Amino acid sequence: MSRSPDSSTPAVETRGLRRSYPGPRGAPEVVALAGVDLRIERGEVFGLLGPNGAGKTTCIKILNTLLFPSGGEARVAGFDVVREANEVRRRIGLVSGGENSGYGILTVRECLWMFSQFYGVPSSVAWPRIDRLLEVTGLTPLARTRINRLSTGQRQKMNFARGFVSEPEVLFLDEPTLGMDVNAARMLREFVLSWVRERDGRTVLLTTHYMAEADQMCDRIAIVDRGRVLASDTPAALRRSVQGGQHVELEVREGGAAESGSIQAAVGVPVVWGAPHPERGTRTLKFRLPEGGVLGDALRALEEIGVAVQGISTRETSLEDAFIHIVGRALDDEGAE
Amino acid sequence: MSRAFADDAALFLRAARARAFVRIVGSFREPNGLIADAVFPNLGMCAFVMMYRALGAPAYYEALAVIGGILTTYWVNVLWGMGAQFYWEKQAGQLQLYFAAPCSRMAILCGMAVGGLLASMLRSLVGVALAVFVFHVQLEPFSPWQLFAVFMATMAALYTLGMIMASLFLLYGREAWHTCNAFMEPAFFLSGLYFPIRTLGAFGAVAAAILPLTLGVDALRQVLLGARSPGLMSVRLEFLALCGFAVLYFFVARWSLRYLENLSKQEGRLTQRWQ
Ligand SMILES: Nc1ncnc2c1ncn2[C@@H]1O[C@H](COP(=O)(O)OP(=O)(O)OP(=O)(O)O)[C@@H](O)[C@H]1O
Ligand SMILES: [Mg+2]
Numbered sequence: 001m002s003r004s005p006d007s008s009t010p011a012v013e014t015r016g017l018r019r020s021y022p023g024p025r026g027a028p029e030v031v032a033l034a035g036v037d038l039r040i041e042r043g044e045v046f047g048l049l050g051p052n053g054a055g056k057t058t059c060i061k062i063l064n065t066l067l068f069p070s071g072g073e074a075r076v077a078g079f080d081v082v083r084e085a086n087e088v089r090r091r092i093g094l095v096s097g098g099e100n101s102g103y104g105i106l107t108v109r110e111c112l113w114m115f116s117q118f119y120g121v122p123s124s125v126a127w128p129r130i131d132r133l134l135e136v137t138g139l140t141p142l143a144r145t146r147i148n149r150l151s152t153g154q155r156q157k158m159n160f161a162r163g164f165v166s167e168p169e170v171l172f173l174d175e176p177t178l179g180m181d182v183n184a185a186r187m188l189r190e191f192v193l194s195w196v197r198e199r200d201g202r203t204v205l206l207t208t209h210y211m212a213e214a215d216q217m218c219d220r221i222a223i224v225d226r227g228r229v230l231a232s233d234t235p236a237a238l239r240r241s242v243q244g245g246q247h248v249e250l251e252v253r254e255g256g257a258a259e260s261g262s263i264q265a266a267v268g269v270p271v272v273w274g275a276p277h278p279e280r281g282t283r284t285l286k287f288r289l290p291e292g293g294v295l296g297d298a299l300r301a302l303e304e305i306g307v308a309v310q311g312i313s314t315r316e317t318s319l320e321d322a323f324i325h326i327v328g329r330a331l332d333d334e335g336a337e
Numbered sequence: 338m339s340r341a342f343a344d345d346a347a348l349f350l351r352a353a354r355a356r357a358f359v360r361i362v363g364s365f366r367e368p369n370g371l372i373a374d375a376v377f378p379n380l381g382m383c384a385f386v387m388m389y390r391a392l393g394a395p396a397y398y399e400a401l402a403v404i405g406g407i408l409t410t411y412w413v414n415v416l417w418g419m420g421a422q423f424y425w426e427k428q429a430g431q432l433q434l435y436f437a438a439p440c441s442r443m444a445i446l447c448g449m450a451v452g453g454l455l456a457s458m459l460r461s462l463v464g465v466a467l468a469v470f471v472f473h474v475q476l477e478p479f480s481p482w483q484l485f486a487v488f489m490a491t492m493a494a495l496y497t498l499g500m501i502m503a504s505l506f507l508l509y510g511r512e513a514w515h516t517c518n519a520f521m522e523p524a525f526f527l528s529g530l531y532f533p534i535r536t537l538g539a540f541g542a543v544a545a546a547i548l549p550l551t552l553g554v555d556a557l558r559q560v561l562l563g564a565r566s567p568g569l570m571s572v573r574l575e576f577l578a579l580c581g582f583a584v585l586y587f588f589v590a591r592w593s594l595r596y597l598e599n600l601s602k603q604e605g606r607l608t609q610r611w612q
Contacts, residue, residue: 021605061608064437068602089439100430105363117355118438118445120348162434 009078011170011203012040012063016072018227019058032058034227035072040220042201045193047208047218051327055227056207057096060172063205064094077169090119093168095159097178104148108139108158111147112165119166126165133161136191138184152179160188164195173206177213185210189217215319225327238322247321248295249274250285250302251311266301268293282310289314345441352440353448360418360452364459371459378413379464382406386472396475397565403468404557407461411454411495412550418453419446419499424506424514433608442594443587446503450496477563484560487572490579491553497586498549504594508601549582 017036020029032055040046048056061067063076065085073080079087102111109130116126134140137157142150147158156179163171173192177185196202208214214221215235222232231238254276264271267287274284285307289295299309364374385402426432435445468474505516556575558566568575601607 061433064433066433066436066602066608067605068599086439089437092437094434094437096433099434101434102431103359103363105366106359110358110362114355114359115434115438117351118435118440120344120351120440122351 009075010039011042011044011201012038012046012074012076012205014038014059014063014072014074017059017062017069017074018071019055019062019067020070031227033062033069036224036227036229038222038229038232040203040205042203043196044219045196045204045206045217047206047214047221048224049208049211049214049221049323050224053226054224056224057174058227059224060094060096060174060205060207063088064092064172065089091169093163093166093171095163095171095173095176097156097175099159100155101159101162102147104146107144107146108150109134109143111158112162115162116165121166129165129167130161133164137161137188153181153184156180157184157188167199169201170203170205173204175207175209177208177210185213189213193217211318211320211323221319223323223326231326235319238326239317239319242317242322242325244317245288245290245293246295246314247288247317248286248298249313250309251277251280251282252285252302253308253310254281254283262305263302263307266305266307267298268301280310348440349444349447352438352444353451356445356448357452357455358448360449360456364456374456375460375463378410378460379406379467381409382464383467383472386468386474390472395565397562399472399474400468400476400562401558401566403464403472403474404561405554407464408491408550408554408557410460410464411457411492414453414457415495415499416502419449419496420502421506421514422449423503427506427607427609430609436598436607442598443500443591446500446590446594449503450499454492454496476561477565479560479563483572484557487553487556487560487576487579490576490583491549491557493583494549494553494579494586497583497590500590501586501593504590504597507594507597508604508606549579549586552579552582 014036017033017038018031019033020031023029032053034055036055036059038046038059048059050056058067062069062074063081065081065088068082073082075081076088077091079091081088102114106114112130112133113123113126116130117123121129131140131143134143137160139154139157139161142154147155150158156177160176163173163176176192177188180188192204192206196204206214206217218235220232220234221238223230223238231241233241260271260273263285269287269290271285271287274286276283287298289298295312295314299312302309365371382402382405385406386399389398389402423432426435435442502516509516552569552575555568555570556572556579559568559572559575570578598607
């Protein structure tokens with residue numbers, strides 16, 4: 001299992017990958033993937049980012065040989081996921097957030113051993129590897145605890161460790177940090193990165209709803225929505241694809257004389273009202289100042305039309321801005337369901 | 338022996354051993370469960386023994402009930418522990434972990450069978466102890482080798498039948514559940530677990546042909562009770578038939594598992610939607 005991956009083929013390659021599900025009772029079928037083309041190189045950490053129902057999990061299931069595509073083709077580690085499923089399975093690992101793996105009666109350590117056996121890892125190799133994974137995930141004190149006594153986050157750490165017991169060539173992580181606290185999630189993100197870095201040609205395909213996670217971890221990201229890849233690039237390039245400039249949020253006093261129209265005219269770019277803060281009698285006003293725009297000018301113009309600015313914050317374009325720009329709506333808007 | 342074959346064989350054995358391990362740990366780790374598991378299922382058998390005794394039935398009837406009762410515990414394990422297992426796994430959301438793993442699905446099922454068999458062993462030993470030391474049920478002198486051979490052949494046939502059921506549960510959840518239920522009581526009846534199979538006449542012969550349980554019960558009774566329990570066929574024939582069933586069922590299970598796995602992947606029913 002520890003042979004070095006053959007690096008002449010990409011880790012994951014899909015061409016025109018399609019999948020639809022029969023609709024509920026007479027309704028038209030649900031198209032989960034509508035022709036997806038991906039190419040993930042060996043050694044990459046690749047992210048799939050998309051709103052709920054975008055088709056991320058469907059894609060991962062197909063790549064893990066758990067689901068047949070309705071059209072197109074997919075290869076993992078150079079093997080076809082339908083025709084050479086056995087070869088694919090020898091080389092992959094899968095961790096899904098919130099999964100419920102193992103048997104309550106087993107201890108954490110035993111449970112990980114059980115899964116290592118399904119991958120044929122000799123016990124003499126498996127045990128030290130398990131102990132090291134327990135250490136990394138902070139589960140060492142719980143190694144001999146039965147898994148039905150674990151908390152949700154502890155359980156998720158165990159699932160996470162399970163993904164690594166077979167040292168897969170391509171590891172699929174479907175929302176792996178779901179339910180973990182901030183520290184644990186950060187620790188595990190770092191672990192994934194060092195795991196990939198320390199080994200030759202290991203690849204991780206990750207889905208997440210946490211923008212910062214994608215930004216920090218991924219070499220490249222594909223933004224998917226409604227079964228299509230809308231954009232695929234490095235996080236930096238995706239950010240750049242949205243026009244640059246500064247995102248400005250002003251806290252302005254409510255009940256000023258000016259209305260949106262005149263404010264927009266004063267600032268010179270479209271503005272959006274954010275949440276009101278009734279306890280302070282203010283409201284958030286957001287706009288994006290184009291590159292080269294001077295914030296001082298905008299503030300002066302606002303003052304002239306009687307808008308009282310009480311607080312200012314600015315930030316650079318984030319991955320989330322790029323996401324919203326590309327998908328056309330924010331992650332937490334349930335547009336697709 | 339080629340390298341690839343040796344690797345596959347090692348993977349098969351490791352996976353089967355790990356899956357069996359869960360079964361065994363599962364039934365021995367909880368003392369309360371152990372008692373409930375080992376003692377209670379034998380009470381039905383005890384009731385039959387006491388009933389025959391109260392009715393003044395010939396002594397060998399008691400032995401009939403004991404043999405039937407002990408096999409029942411295995412049959413229940415086959416139905417609910419083997420057949421329904423993939424359904425539990427799917428409900429719990431870990432079926433996908435088995436199917437994304439490189440080991441053969443038959444390795445998992447074999448592991449469950451061996452584990453289930455060993456875990457049920459304690460239960461049947463308690464049953465035997467009850468029969469011998471509490472009820473003083475009389476047995477004829479018998480050949481332990483013959484007993485072992487017939488018992489193992491019966492188990493092989495039962496557990497491979499369980500493997501076929503397991504494959505059905507891949508695609509059919511609730512529906513297969515009803516099938517399992519439907520197999521339970523009628524099987525107890527048709528297999529003549531608690532009474533001489535001959536009583537069923539021609540009907541019994543048909544049941545024997547379709548249910549390895551019937552054959553197994555009949556063969557074991559012949560071995561343990563000798564001439565007192567005339568069988569449907571000779572022990573030798575029954576043993577051969579059981580072995581035949583086991584081989585047939587194994588290959589049917591393998592085929593059906595592959596077929597239904599593919600169908601489930603086509604229909605998107607191998608995993609839960611929410612995963
Ligand atoms: N087994 C199924 N049967 C019918 N429809 C399904 C099935 N599985 C998924 N779908 C539908 O396919 C679409 C894509 O689902 P998928 O789970 O791939 O999305 P996702 O991107 O993983 O979403 P999330 O971010 O919520 O996890 C959704 O509209 C979903 O309702
Ligand atoms: Mg998903």
